[in-house]
Amino acid sequence: MRAVFQVLLAALxxxxxxGPYARFLASHRLPASAASYRLFLEQRFDGRxxxxx
Amino acid sequence: MHLHRRxxxxxxxxVAALGALALAxxxxxxxxxxxxxxxxxxxxxxxxVGYRFYAKFIATRVLLIDAARATPAERLNNGRDFVPxxxxxxxxxHFAAIAGPGPLVGPVLAAQFGYLPGTLxxxxxxxxxxxxxxxxxxxxxxxxDGKSLGQMARDEIGKVGGFVAFLAVMSxxxxxxxxxxxxxxxxxxxxxxxxxxxxxxxxxxxxxxxxLRRLRPGKVLETSLLGFALVLLAVxxxxxxxxxxxxxxxxxxxxxxxxxxxxxYGFAASALPVWLLLAPRDYLSTFVKLxxxxxxxxxxxxxxxxLHMPAMTRFIDGSGPVFGGKLFPFAFITIACGxxxxxHSLISSGTTPKLIARETQVRMVGYGAMACESLVGVMAMIAxxxxxxxxxxxxNSPAGLVGGDAAxxxxxxxxxxxxxxxxxxxxxxxxVGEQTLFNRTGGAPAFAVGMAHIFSxxxxxxxxxxVWYHFAIMFEALFILTVLDAGTRVGRFLLQDWLGGLWKPLxxxxxxxxxxxxxxxxxxxxxxxxxxxxRDPLGGINSLWPLFGIANQLxxxxxxxxxxxxxxxxxxxxxxWVTLLPLVWLVAVTFTASLQKIFHPDPRIGFLAEAxxxxxxxxxxxxxxAELQRLAFNAYLNAAVTGALLLLVLVLLLQSxxxxxxxxxxxxxxxxxxxxxxxxxxxxxxx
Numbered sequence: 001m002r003a004v005f006q007v008l009l010a011a012l013x014x015x016x017x018x019g020p021y022a023r024f025l026a027s028h029r030l031p032a033s034a035a036s037y038r039l040f041l042e043q044r045f046d047g048r049x050x051x052x053x
Numbered sequence: 054m055h056l057h058r059r060x061x062x063x064x065x066x067x068v069a070a071l072g073a074l075a076l077a078x079x080x081x082x083x084x085x086x087x088x089x090x091x092x093x094x095x096x097x098x099x100x101x102v103g104y105r106f107y108a109k110f111i112a113t114r115v116l117l118i119d120a121a122r123a124t125p126a127e128r129l130n131n132g133r134d135f136v137p138x139x140x141x142x143x144x145x146x147h148f149a150a151i152a153g154p155g156p157l158v159g160p161v162l163a164a165q166f167g168y169l170p171g172t173l174x175x176x177x178x179x180x181x182x183x184x185x186x187x188x189x190x191x192x193x194x195x196x197x198d199g200k201s202l203g204q205m206a207r208d209e210i211g212k213v214g215g216f217v218a219f220l221a222v223m224s225x226x227x228x229x230x231x232x233x234x235x236x237x238x239x240x241x242x243x244x245x246x247x248x249x250x251x252x253x254x255x256x257x258x259x260x261x262x263x264x265l266r267r268l269r270p271g272k273v274l275e276t277s278l279l280g281f282a283l284v285l286l287a288v289x290x291x292x293x294x295x296x297x298x299x300x301x302x303x304x305x306x307x308x309x310x311x312x313x314x315x316x317x318y319g320f321a322a323s324a325l326p327v328w329l330l331l332a333p334r335d336y337l338s339t340f341v342k343l344x345x346x347x348x349x350x351x352x353x354x355x356x357x358x359x360l361h362m363p364a365m366t367r368f369i370d371g372s373g374p375v376f377g378g379k380l381f382p383f384a385f386i387t388i389a390c391g392x393x394x395x396x397h398s399l400i401s402s403g404t405t406p407k408l409i410a411r412e413t414q415v416r417m418v419g420y421g422a423m424a425c426e427s428l429v430g431v432m433a434m435i436a437x438x439x440x441x442x443x444x445x446x447x448x449n450s451p452a453g454l455v456g457g458d459a460a461x462x463x464x465x466x467x468x469x470x471x472x473x474x475x476x477x478x479x480x481x482x483x484x485v486g487e488q489t490l491f492n493r494t495g496g497a498p499a500f501a502v503g504m505a506h507i508f509s510x511x512x513x514x515x516x517x518x519x520v521w522y523h524f525a526i527m528f529e530a531l532f533i534l535t536v537l538d539a540g541t542r543v544g545r546f547l548l549q550d551w552l553g554g555l556w557k558p559l560x561x562x563x564x565x566x567x568x569x570x571x572x573x574x575x576x577x578x579x580x581x582x583x584x585x586x587x588r589d590p591l592g593g594i595n596s597l598w599p600l601f602g603i604a605n606q607l608x609x610x611x612x613x614x615x616x617x618x619x620x621x622x623x624x625x626x627x628x629x630w631v632t633l634l635p636l637v638w639l640v641a642v643t644f645t646a647s648l649q650k651i652f653h654p655d656p657r658i659g660f661l662a663e664a665x666x667x668x669x670x671x672x673x674x675x676x677x678x679a680e681l682q683r684l685a686f687n688a689y690l691n692a693a694v695t696g697a698l699l700l701l702v703l704v705l706l707l708q709s710x711x712x713x714x715x716x717x718x719x720x721x722x723x724x725x726x727x728x729x730x731x732x733x734x735x736x737x738x739x740x
């Protein structure tokens with residue numbers, strides 16, 4: 001049950017970009033801040049289709 | 054273990070038999086209402102059998118999925134875009150990306166033919182077409198370092214293929230955005246409750262954006278929960294607004310005013326910084342979407358509603374009020390998402406292939422997530438069909454066809470054999486907190502009524518039907534407006550990329566003059582079609598939704614052409630039927646629908662016949678004459694757009710066919726575009 005909950009939480013973190021943001025900070029060696037988050041979002045919503053119709 | 058193996062085949066036989074029984078029940082049942090669970094059982098069993106046997110056959114024989122081969126997520130792992138990820142996490146991510154408003158709206162509109170044609174197409178189309186497309190494109194992208202569909206089309210078919218893919222995406226974006234914006238306009242016109250709730254989602258999203266950026270950077274789940282609570286407050290606040298004489302006046306708008314507001318909103322969302330409006334809305338709508346789909350599934354299982362719509366209606370002959378045209382090809386154009394959606398191929402060749410840790414997971418993510426989306430489509434069909442057919446047609450028939458007067462409309466609809474009275478419709482409208490439900494075309498109000506019907510039977514009864522109805526409207530409109538602003542932004546980037554080739558400054562995505570110009574061009578394009586739909590006496594959906602379906606299926610044709618070409622070029626000619634059969638079906642559907650939309654003599658179907666009818670009409674005054682000229686121009690424009698889409702399919706098919714001939718006849722070498730094999734380290738770890 002605990003494992004299921006952990007996977008569910010991980011899926012939600014991926015869907016809602018929390019996981020990608022953590023990876024972004026780690027790979028760019030940036031601290032969590034308003035400026036870093038803005039940079040992340042600009043790259044995340046860079047014009048590739050993210051959601052379908 | 055032995056017992057498990059011995060039981061496996063009888064268990065699969067039981068699943069197949071149950072699926073066959075459910076399919077036979079929904080196909081052969083006539084005259085009486087049928088329980089909605091039969092549709093769900095038929096769908097679940099067919100998906101299970103399709104996944105276990107057909108998808109496995111494709112994985113092992115056709116795609117030669119290799120458990121020992123490293124994926125780009127493993128080889129190119131950079132901790133950012135390429136990251137090996139838990140298969141269930143990738144599955145959830147992929148499903149959240151592909152499930153949009155399409156599978157909710159299309160089946161509701163196609164319910165005019167009855168529940169049977171749409172349901173069969175949703176189930177069979179998905180298992181043999183849509184799931185296959187998503188699966189093979191995802192695997193081919195994984196085998197090519199996560200390349201996009203456009204890149205693969207260029208590499209495999211040639212420059213023409215890449216250009217057709219680009220034009221198809223731009224066409225889809227333009228037509229899709231206008232069609233779904235029209236759905237929102239029709240849902241909100243004359244509805245102060247709905248308009249207030251949706252208007253409130255804008256400051257809520259801005260608040261979320263500021264909270265996310267300034268107070269809790271990156272804490273999206275927490276912020277989305279906060280946003281969801283505020284949206285629920287807005288739904289309840291809408292009831293107060295609709296009962297207040299002053300406030301309800303402020304939030305009551307006609308279709309043209311709402312269209313202008315949505316156009317202005319689309320422009321602002323595309324031009325404003327992404328963190329302020331677009332990103333928080335995207336998260337909020339995803340949160341609401343996943344939650345609502347889950348509740349709808351639970352509601353259907355808990356209530357097990359009866360379907361009142363017949364299996365097939367008289368409108369399979371093409372005379373339907375929701376949209377004109379016969380069952381073939383229009384049922385298959387109207388339901389694109391949920392059965393086969395070309396747009397999915399963009400997602401399958403986008404972020405997802407960069408997260409897949411093992412090739413063996415591609416089947417579950419690609420095929421499995423699409424099967425789940427198809428189930429969402431089946432649930433939308435159920436929501437539309439739980440209503441009495443008379444009610445369904447009263448909501449979905451345009452005033453131009455049944456009349457604007459409630460009594461006259463009820464009489465016309467009753468004369469079709471679907472009894473309904475003005476008094477019943479008034480009672481229903483009051484129960485859901487609206488002034489009227491007549492002529493609410495577009496699918497969203499009908500879906501909301503059906504959903505409210507199901508929900509109110511499980512929680513709260515009739516007393517809370519209005520809240521459920523407006524929750525459903527909020528959910529759909531929020532969902533659609535998110536696609537609208539994200540789609541406009543994608544269109545803007547694509548246009549900037551293309552214009553940058555002509556003049557470099559226009560390609561700079563951070564240059565404000567370029568942002569404003571390209572945003573205006575994209576918004577102007579879909580805004581024009583939206584305006585045209587709003588002014589259409591037949592409600593607009595009649596012409597816009599089929600155009601969207603054709604554009605979406607065109608993109609699926611591009612994807613399946615790419616997949617077939619790869620199969621042929623890689624020496625798997627004997628298995629190319631796996632993608633060729635859905636391709637042939639889609640070409641037949643797209644060509645027939647396009648030709649009928651252009652040349653059909655019935656003005657409700659053929660654009661040219663409609664233009665000629667309008668030009669032949671005798672106007673009462675100069676203003677009416679000008680309006681008729683404008684409407685005729687729009688019909689000619691629609692015919693030209695449809696013709697252009699048809700031409701694109703033709704060019705792509707000829708180019709692909711020539712490429713296939715060259716490879717099969719030996720004139721061209723079979724060159725693999727796959728990245729070379731590298732052994733995965735995960736297999737060793739497992740061993």
